[in-house]
Amino acid sequence: MISVRAPATSANLGSGFDVFGVALDRPGDVVRVEKADETTIEVTGMGSEYIPEEPAKNTAGVVANALDAPAHIHIDKGIRPSSGLGSSAASAAGAAVALAELYDRDLSGEDLVRVAAEGEAAVSGEAHADNVAPAILGGFTVVRDDGITQVDASLPLVACLPETVVSTRDARGVVPDSASMDHVVETVGSAATLAVGMERDDPVLVGRGFRESVVTPARAELIDGYAAACEAAEGAGATGVTVSGAGPGVVATCYPGRRRDVASALVDAFEDAGVEARAFCTEVGDGAEFV
Ligand SMILES: Nc1ncnc2c1ncn2[C@@H]1O[C@H](COP(=O)(O)OP(=O)(O)O)[C@@H](O)[C@H]1O
Numbered sequence: 001m002i003s004v005r006a007p008a009t010s011a012n013l014g015s016g017f018d019v020f021g022v023a024l025d026r027p028g029d030v031v032r033v034e035k036a037d038e039t040t041i042e043v044t045g046m047g048s049e050y051i052p053e054e055p056a057k058n059t060a061g062v063v064a065n066a067l068d069a070p071a072h073i074h075i076d077k078g079i080r081p082s083s084g085l086g087s088s089a090a091s092a093a094g095a096a097v098a099l100a101e102l103y104d105r106d107l108s109g110e111d112l113v114r115v116a117a118e119g120e121a122a123v124s125g126e127a128h129a130d131n132v133a134p135a136i137l138g139g140f141t142v143v144r145d146d147g148i149t150q151v152d153a154s155l156p157l158v159a160c161l162p163e164t165v166v167s168t169r170d171a172r173g174v175v176p177d178s179a180s181m182d183h184v185v186e187t188v189g190s191a192a193t194l195a196v197g198m199e200r201d202d203p204v205l206v207g208r209g210f211r212e213s214v215v216t217p218a219r220a221e222l223i224d225g226y227a228a229a230c231e232a233a234e235g236a237g238a239t240g241v242t243v244s245g246a247g248p249g250v251v252a253t254c255y256p257g258r259r260r261d262v263a264s265a266l267v268d269a270f271e272d273a274g275v276e277a278r279a280f281c282t283e284v285g286d287g288a289e290f291v
């Protein structure tokens with residue numbers, strides 16, 4: 001039996017829609033695989049009641065099919081589905097790494113990302129690899145058609161999960177079809193600032209680089225209490241706050257000593273808006289690993 005822990009991830013980071021992603025040190029999914037004549041899936045843990053066990057509908061099952069690697073797959077979910085923290089991607093990434101090892105397939109990190117992205121496409125409608133890339137490679141990743149760039153950043157993060165469900169498929173439906181030149185200029189400036197901030201492990205530059213005015217405001221409309229939560233987090237020391245992935249999760253960065261204050265501010269602000277929420281103090285972490 002092969003067992004792999006794959007981390008939660010936060011995609012987009014404001015200015016990098018479908019391009020940027022980071023691995024979070026916690027939480028994560030654990031995927032265990034054993035060879036079998038045909039693929040079967042069992043899911044336990046956080047939100048497992050909402051996750052299909054039919055292989056064609058589960059991201060891990062789609063990966064097993066893509067790799068022609070039938071297995072009994074057990075997924076212990078540490079990441080709530082439809083959270084904006086790459087829950088479906090973690091299972092896809094964990095399955096890709098575990099099944100490649102089980103069947104002795106000689107695949108590069110980028111090959112594994114491509115296979116795991118097929119699992120993501122099955123649930124979100126499009127093959128975006130900005131969650132599976134950091135879930136496999138770790139750190140901060142930049143995904144483009146011509147390759148993936150990875151940086152081992154060290155950065156404090158707070159992830160907050162309001163008890164609202166937003167599916168990635170639905171949240172992709174509200175993304176505007178076009179952007180003005182002013183917005184393009186702003187996004188390029190933010191994305192460049194964020195990438196330099198990741199290289200320098202600088203929470204001020206990274207937080208400034210979250211700023212984006214096309215996709216983020218459209219998604220924020222789906223998250224009750226979002227504006228108040230951002231304001232409260234910034235008041236508590238966050239150097240930047242944005243929607244995590246497609247939402248409803250929110251991600252903030254700050255100096256290391258401010259994480260607890262930022263986490264409490266986010267939770268309290270959502271609760272004041274009538275939305276239950278929980279927050280994790282975390283940091284940029286490693287990719288999928290054997291356990
Ligand atoms: N192994 C899996 N883990 C989590 N969600 C899965 C899995 N397989 C299929 N899904 C489905 O994917 C959807 C959640 O994915 P998505 O909307 O992209 O949110 P998230 O941000 O949590 O990845 C849910 O409909 C869920 O049932």
Ligand SMILES: N[C@@H](CCOP(=O)(O)O)C(=O)O
Binds near residue numbers: 083087171244
């Ligand atoms: N780039 C994607 C990222 C979705 O992330 P998830 O964690 O919400 O699945 C998007 O913004 O649609």
